[in-house]
Amino acid sequence: MNATLPILSIDGVSKRFRGPYSLMRRLKGEPPLIVHALNNVTLEVHRGETLGIVGESGCGKSTLARCLVRLHEADAGAVRFEGKDIALLRGDARRAFNRRVQMIFQDPYGSLNPRMTVSQILGEALFVHRMRSKPEIPGRIAELLDLVRLPQDAAARYPHEFSGGQRQRIGIARALAVEPDVIVADELVSALDVSVQAQVINLLLQLQSRLHLTVVFVAHDLRLVRHISHRVAVMYLGQVMEVNTSEGLFTAPRHPYSKALLEAAPELDPGQRNRKVALRGELPSPLNLPPGCPFAGRCPNVFDRCRTERPLLSPRGRGQFAACHLTDFGTPAPNANDPTGLLLP
Numbered sequence: 001m002n003a004t005l006p007i008l009s010i011d012g013v014s015k016r017f018r019g020p021y022s023l024m025r026r027l028k029g030e031p032p033l034i035v036h037a038l039n040n041v042t043l044e045v046h047r048g049e050t051l052g053i054v055g056e057s058g059c060g061k062s063t064l065a066r067c068l069v070r071l072h073e074a075d076a077g078a079v080r081f082e083g084k085d086i087a088l089l090r091g092d093a094r095r096a097f098n099r100r101v102q103m104i105f106q107d108p109y110g111s112l113n114p115r116m117t118v119s120q121i122l123g124e125a126l127f128v129h130r131m132r133s134k135p136e137i138p139g140r141i142a143e144l145l146d147l148v149r150l151p152q153d154a155a156a157r158y159p160h161e162f163s164g165g166q167r168q169r170i171g172i173a174r175a176l177a178v179e180p181d182v183i184v185a186d187e188l189v190s191a192l193d194v195s196v197q198a199q200v201i202n203l204l205l206q207l208q209s210r211l212h213l214t215v216v217f218v219a220h221d222l223r224l225v226r227h228i229s230h231r232v233a234v235m236y237l238g239q240v241m242e243v244n245t246s247e248g249l250f251t252a253p254r255h256p257y258s259k260a261l262l263e264a265a266p267e268l269d270p271g272q273r274n275r276k277v278a279l280r281g282e283l284p285s286p287l288n289l290p291p292g293c294p295f296a297g298r299c300p301n302v303f304d305r306c307r308t309e310r311p312l313l314s315p316r317g318r319g320q321f322a323a324c325h326l327t328d329f330g331t332p333a334p335n336a337n338d339p340t341g342l343l344l345p
């Protein structure tokens, strides 16, 4: 095992979906619209870290999470697990990947079979991945219930008999049953009451350090992401705008979009004393991507180059990357077309 190799790397991944196909378009013989859900996303997930993924609704967070566990196939680029392209894994290697990278969904009720008891749900996961012999399965189920702090009598009950928080614990136990290396959690607690959210998040943090898990944590709630993540990727319209340490992002964001997103987040400033109307204008449609920077239409620092040339994610400091033509909100990045910077405002 190479400790320096990212456990997951996302190399230039794009994902498109067929969009709405109106009767008018059909009659005119026009093709369906295409939703550009991910556009050339490049990102690394390091072993043992929690990587938060944030951004407004529709920016592609869930699509990226699904590409990581191969619920979606990328149209372009590759997702690599320990250096190997997951789209090319076959046989035992594919089964090992399916076991080692687990996803936990937002809606635990929808993802747990209502006709199966907790014992059957956990037993099935253990059986499918041949984690234990038949006689060992009840003992392992008892261990898993302990691990997620559910009482032993939970084993004989059905999902509907539990509260939302308890169901999410069952979802976590099912993911842990197969001893994964990576957990991809998509809006893990957003359906839960705030008081229950904290319990589930604390459980996840404890399990992460105890089991040396790598966690990809997709969430709307920036306060939670700040609390849980070592690093954070900020997405906008299917692209990664900034990658930063959690501390760096929340104290000195390196991209104007990140700054606006933080300023607009009520959860980071419950008293709303410092809240500004930071995100002006409309989010562009993923059906019609602008040619330059996707944030150009809403950015307070926009200049001509932003409207024509898409900025690439580039280093800004130790472990910091931003996709912006300005290196520091006002200092232009080196520009081959405009080396003097005189053309810039």
Ligand SMILES: Nc1ncnc2c1ncn2[C@@H]1O[C@H](COP(=O)(O)OP(=O)(O)OP(=O)(O)O)[C@@H](O)[C@H]1O
Pocket (backbone or CB within 6 Å): 017, 018, 019, 035, 036, 037, 055, 056, 057, 058, 059, 060, 061, 062, 063, 064, 220, 286
């Ligand atoms: N199966 C699909 N078919 C068509 N379009 C899709 C599909 N899945 C996602 N999309 C579109 O892709 C874009 C990205 O969606 P995605 O769910 O990844 O965003 P998100 O950031 O997770 O949003 P949210 O926070 O609301 O869950 C959206 O415009 C969405 O409508």
